[in-house]
Amino acid sequence: MIPMIRNLYRLWPDPKLLLRLGSLQVILAVLQGVLLGMLVPILRALLRPEPDFAAAGPWLFAGGIGLAVYAVLTVIATPFGFAASMELAAELRHHLMGHVTTLPLGWFTADRKARLARAVTADVNTISHLTVTIGFPAIVSVLVPATVIVVTFAVDWRMALLFLAIAPIAFLTLRRAGHIASIAEVELEEAATEIAGRAIELGQAQTVLRAAGHGTTGTARLREALEEHRRTYRRGLRRSMVPDLTFTAVVMIGFAAVLALGAWLLLERSLPIPDAVVLFVLAVRFLEPIGNLIELIGALRAMDNSIGRVQAILHTRPLPKAPKPVTRLENAGIEFESVTYHYEQETGKAPALSDVSFRCLPGTMTALVGPSGSGKTTVIRLIARFFDVDKGSVRIGGVDVRSLNEEVLMSDVAIVFQDVYLFDTTIEDNVRLAKPDATDEELAAAARAARLDDVIARLPQGWRSRVGEGGAQLSGGERQRVSIARAFLKRARIVLIDEASSALDPENEIAVSQAIANLAGDPDRTVIVIAHRPSTLAAADQVIVLDAGRVAEIGKPEELRQGEGIFARLFDQYERARSWHIVKRA
Numbered sequence: 001m002i003p004m005i006r007n008l009y010r011l012w013p014d015p016k017l018l019l020r021l022g023s024l025q026v027i028l029a030v031l032q033g034v035l036l037g038m039l040v041p042i043l044r045a046l047l048r049p050e051p052d053f054a055a056a057g058p059w060l061f062a063g064g065i066g067l068a069v070y071a072v073l074t075v076i077a078t079p080f081g082f083a084a085s086m087e088l089a090a091e092l093r094h095h096l097m098g099h100v101t102t103l104p105l106g107w108f109t110a111d112r113k114a115r116l117a118r119a120v121t122a123d124v125n126t127i128s129h130l131t132v133t134i135g136f137p138a139i140v141s142v143l144v145p146a147t148v149i150v151v152t153f154a155v156d157w158r159m160a161l162l163f164l165a166i167a168p169i170a171f172l173t174l175r176r177a178g179h180i181a182s183i184a185e186v187e188l189e190e191a192a193t194e195i196a197g198r199a200i201e202l203g204q205a206q207t208v209l210r211a212a213g214h215g216t217t218g219t220a221r222l223r224e225a226l227e228e229h230r231r232t233y234r235r236g237l238r239r240s241m242v243p244d245l246t247f248t249a250v251v252m253i254g255f256a257a258v259l260a261l262g263a264w265l266l267l268e269r270s271l272p273i274p275d276a277v278v279l280f281v282l283a284v285r286f287l288e289p290i291g292n293l294i295e296l297i298g299a300l301r302a303m304d305n306s307i308g309r310v311q312a313i314l315h316t317r318p319l320p321k322a323p324k325p326v327t328r329l330e331n332a333g334i335e336f337e338s339v340t341y342h343y344e345q346e347t348g349k350a351p352a353l354s355d356v357s358f359r360c361l362p363g364t365m366t367a368l369v370g371p372s373g374s375g376k377t378t379v380i381r382l383i384a385r386f387f388d389v390d391k392g393s394v395r396i397g398g399v400d401v402r403s404l405n406e407e408v409l410m411s412d413v414a415i416v417f418q419d420v421y422l423f424d425t426t427i428e429d430n431v432r433l434a435k436p437d438a439t440d441e442e443l444a445a446a447a448r449a450a451r452l453d454d455v456i457a458r459l460p461q462g463w464r465s466r467v468g469e470g471g472a473q474l475s476g477g478e479r480q481r482v483s484i485a486r487a488f489l490k491r492a493r494i495v496l497i498d499e500a501s502s503a504l505d506p507e508n509e510i511a512v513s514q515a516i517a518n519l520a521g522d523p524d525r526t527v528i529v530i531a532h533r534p535s536t537l538a539a540a541d542q543v544i545v546l547d548a549g550r551v552a553e554i555g556k557p558e559e560l561r562q563g564e565g566i567f568a569r570l571f572d573q574y575e576r577a578r579s580w581h582i583v584k585r586a
């Protein structure tokens with residue numbers, strides 16, 4: 001329990017509140033023990049053949065005051081605890097969210113995003129709620145028996161020794177039960193995460209499922225996940241049965257031993273009757289809280305696991321910061337020098353990029369081409385410093401990105417993803433995100449350059465039209481144009497584009513190509529496009545062909561087309577695919 005309290009204390013951004021709450025519970029627990037202790041002189045005085053009210057009076061008075069204090073503190077503790085629990089949850093969420101904003105963009109994989117979502121919701125809830133409802137009662141359940149042992153020594157040392165012998169055996173069996181409960185909780189949490197993943201998949205794949213006639217039955221994977229969750233739950237229950245029963249048996253045997261010792265001492269006449277009554281009351285207050293711990297231990301372990309999951313995120317370190325970061329970029333030229341990057345070194349998989357070198361001059365457009373998995377996206381991510389290279393160097397304007405001020409890098413780089421995510425607000429708010437204080441003229445100019453103006457003209461409420469969740473009201477090409485408008489608005493000198501690989505309608509195709517050409521028209525801007533369209537490839541100043549993480553070809557598009565390399569082959573493929581679309585549409 002001590003490590004758990006330590007973890008909880010370390011986790012809290014402002015542990016003062018936790019300390020105040022904990023102190024209140026400690027006072028309550030000790031007070032309970034002391035009040036029980038007061039029973040000793042009271043009962044000894046009252047249970048004599050001639051009750052001595054004068055001797056009991058001061059103790060009764062002190063006990064009455066103690067009880068009143070206890071009652072007031074208990075009444076205060078409950079609402080104070082719940083208010084504190086809400087505050088703790090809010091603080092912890094704030095702390096978590098603040099921390100993840102410092103993490104490199106490369107950290108945000110789908111898996112980690114799902115874990116972050118569970119940590120911010122379920123785990124923070126568990127921690128803040130259980131700290132109050134289970135954590136503090138658990139402290140009481142340990143401290144009350146401890147105080148009772150001390151008090152018992154004042155009544156009868158033999159009974160106190162028996163309590164002292166029972167306590168470690170009970171705690172050892174409890175530890176074992178807690179360990180099993182913890183394993184079961186981890187397994188159950190994994191099963192629950194799997195269900196969540198499958199449920200999201202079910203939502204996303206509805207069209208495909210309905211087309212295949214599985215609309216109402218769901219996926220086999222979801223059914224299997226639900227079944228596995230049920231199996232895991234039952235397995236957990238089965239496994240914890242023996243340790244739980246062992247613990248209960250220890251408590252029961254302990255109680256029987258107390259009764260036997262009490263009876264023997266009475267028969268021996270070495271224990272006065274008032275003391276025997278007090279000892280039985282103490283025995284109940286000793287064993288009952290310990291017995292309650294079995295109810296709490298599973299929840300306590302769940303809380304500890306939640307703390308572990310939140311800590312794992314909080315312990316993830318941001319990328320190292322340069323001691324004196326460069327705050328001005330002379331130009332937007334990009335250079336890769338012998339860059340090697342490995343995603344998962346421990347799996348033995350080949351590096352995503354090996355010894356990659358190239359240069360993109362300001363005012364030019366470079367097309368990145370290559371088969372799937374050849375490393376194109378990794379190049380883009382390394383320029384925006386999603387993560388740091390293993391070897392070599394990525395430079396912008398001659399400065400290694402590791403030495404660049406992060407805000408400067410982010411303000412100069414714009415990324416246009418294949419699937420642009422838009423916020424469920426107006427199209428204007430979505431574009432303004434790039435420069436909230438932009439004038440209407442600046443906004444209009446960015447929309448024109450990105451060929452977004454005809455989209456806005458067509459929408460019923462123009463700039464004020466809402467785009468729906470994720471931008472669902474707009475087509476993929478239109479969303480890319482919003483993202484390109486953002487790049488114009490923030491005057492990004494480096495624009496990294498992952499061109500849509502799926503077919504766009506002819507109007508969008510022309511508009512996106514023109515928007516990209518407009519971006520590349522600025523002599524201060526460097527544009528890098530992961531290109532899938534012959535028109536983009538033909539318009540590029542330079543083409544870099546990647547193959548299995550290495551630069552296979554590099555040169556002007558017209559030169560490479562004449563050769564017999566990968567580029568010539570891919571170009572033909574893209575052209576064939578395009579004419580196939582045209583024929584199909586016609």
Ligand SMILES: Nc1ncnc2c1ncn2[C@@H]1O[C@H](COP(=O)(O)OP(=O)(O)OP(=O)(O)O)[C@@H](O)[C@H]1O
Pocket residue numbers: 109343344351352370371372373374375376377378379
């Ligand atoms: N987040 C990641 N974690 C682990 N491996 C990754 C990750 N992203 C990419 N990879 C691996 O790195 C290699 C290069 O991937 P990358 O996405 O850069 O290729 P790509 O050329 O952009 O592919 P595509 O055209 O299919 O998008 C691949 O083997 C891929 O499996």
